[in-house]
Amino acid sequence: MKKYFWFFFFTILINSMVFGQDVRVKLKVGYAGSEPFVFHDEKEEGIVIDIWKEIAFGLNKNYELIEFTSVESGIKAIDKHELDILIGPITINSSRAALVNFSQPYYNTELAILAPVLETSFWSVIKPFLSTTFLYAVMGLLIILSIVGFLFWIIEGRKYPEDYGEGFIKGIGSGVWLAVVTMTTVGYGDYAPRTPMGRFVIGSWMVISLILATSFVAGIATTFSQTSSEDKTITSLNHLQNKKVAVPNYKKIIDKIRNSEGIPVPVNDVSEAYEKLMDKKVDAVIYDEIPLQYIFETDKKDDYVLSKKRIEPQYYGFLFPLESDLKRQVDLQIIRLQENQEIRDIVEDWINRN
Incomplete structure (x- = not known):
């Protein structure tokens, strides 16, 4: 009789110890990604690890962390139902969403450039002056100045050779000089039209040169900006x-x-x-x-x-098998952490550790 008593006593004791403990099945939580979201060393830590700990605490869930060297290998494990959830800086996109379930985005980010x-080198300074655009602009301007000088010589230069010089070359040269002085608004006064037709040509050139000078300067500025941006x-x-x-x-x-x-x-x-x-x-x-x-x-x-x-813009989320019941629970916890700005505080804390 005493023998059976001790048997029942130990049976009741063992059952109370077993059922008194938390026998909930542990969630299999995979993690992958790069620093500072995930650190692949002896200790599981990083932004998403801290975020998950807050979520698990809110859900009162037990879990074990399983490391993956890449997000792709973790996705394969999710697809094979080897994991309950995969956490990390996992970008939400359509190709992944076709295979697995995404959680509510827990963090929004963007791309940066390093x-x-x-x-600036000496060559980058003089390079714009040797560009084809600049050289074509200068050649075009010289041709236009020559045409204006030639017209002025025909109209007035031949009529007043004592003012503009004897001969074809000197006459056109004086006409070109007058065109340059007019275009730059210097106005030395050494040459001035006398005839009505001469005044018409120079007056027309005044208006045209304003437009040309503005376009020329704008073209040079564009050339400088485009060429220098390469360096x-x-x-x-x-x-x-x-x-x-x-x-x-x-x-x-x-x-x-x-x-x-x-x-x-x-x-x-x-x-x-x-x-x-x-x-x-x-x-x-x-x-x-x-x-x-x-x-x-x-x-x-x-x-x-x-x-x-x-x-x-990039949106990070966690991954679940397609028919997971855990997703909605995690979504609610993510929303709670975002409302309390706890996720933002975790991210800033890790960034400021440097």
């Missing part, structure tokens, strides 16, 4: 012509670089892009603002510049 600072630091999409640019491996971004006449070099993550820039294999990096800003601030160099130009 490029070396290029100093300037890459700070916008307008500077990408014939430049190699490391970009995320997304078709939309690659097409945008090609439309700007740049040469896209797709990379898997921001570290690979940064390494190519340091090795001078590319002329610039265009990547998501936060990862690019973080890696630049960590290893900041004075001869590089980070430009934020509001290029191509």
Whole structure:
């Protein structure tokens, strides 16, 4: 009898211990991405890790974190139902949405440009003066001045050789000089038309020269800006012509670089892009603002510049299997964190750690 008593006692004790514990199944949470959203070292940490901890606390869920070297490998695991959720700086796009479920966007960002600072060289200063546009403009102006000088010599030069000089060459030369003085509004007064027809020619030239001078100056200014921009630091999409640019491996971004006449070099993550820039294999990096800003601030160099130009908005979300019941619960937690500005505080905290 005593024997059965102890048996029932230990049975009740063990059952109470088992059922008294939390026996909830742990969520399998994969994570992938780049710093500062995810750090691939011994300790799981980063922006999305902190955000997930807040979400899991709000849901009162147990979980285990599983590291993935790339977002693509994590998506395959989600598609095979090996994970309950994949977290990271995962850009929401249509190709991924066809395979998996996206959460409510937890963070909105844009692309930024990182490029070396290029100093102005002596050649870049004189180069505009040797451009074909500038030379054609000068030649065109000289031809027009010669025509005006020739007309003035025919009308007045031959009639008053004592004022404009004897002979064809001297007469036209004096006419060209009068045309130049008139166009530049210098008005030396050494030559002046006497006949009505001469005054008509010079008066017409005054009006025409105003238009020509304005167009000529505008053309030179355009030439200077277009030519010098080739040697300037890459700070916008307008500077990408014939430049190699490391970009995320997304078709939309690659097409945008090609439309700007740049040469896209797709990379898997921001570290690979940064390494190519340091090795001078590319002329610039265009990547998501936060990862690019973080890696630049960590290893900041004075001869590089980070430009934020509001290029191509990016929306980050978490991934779930298509029929997941967890998605709505996580969405509500993301909205709560956004309303309390906790996600913004987490991001700023990690960025300011540099």
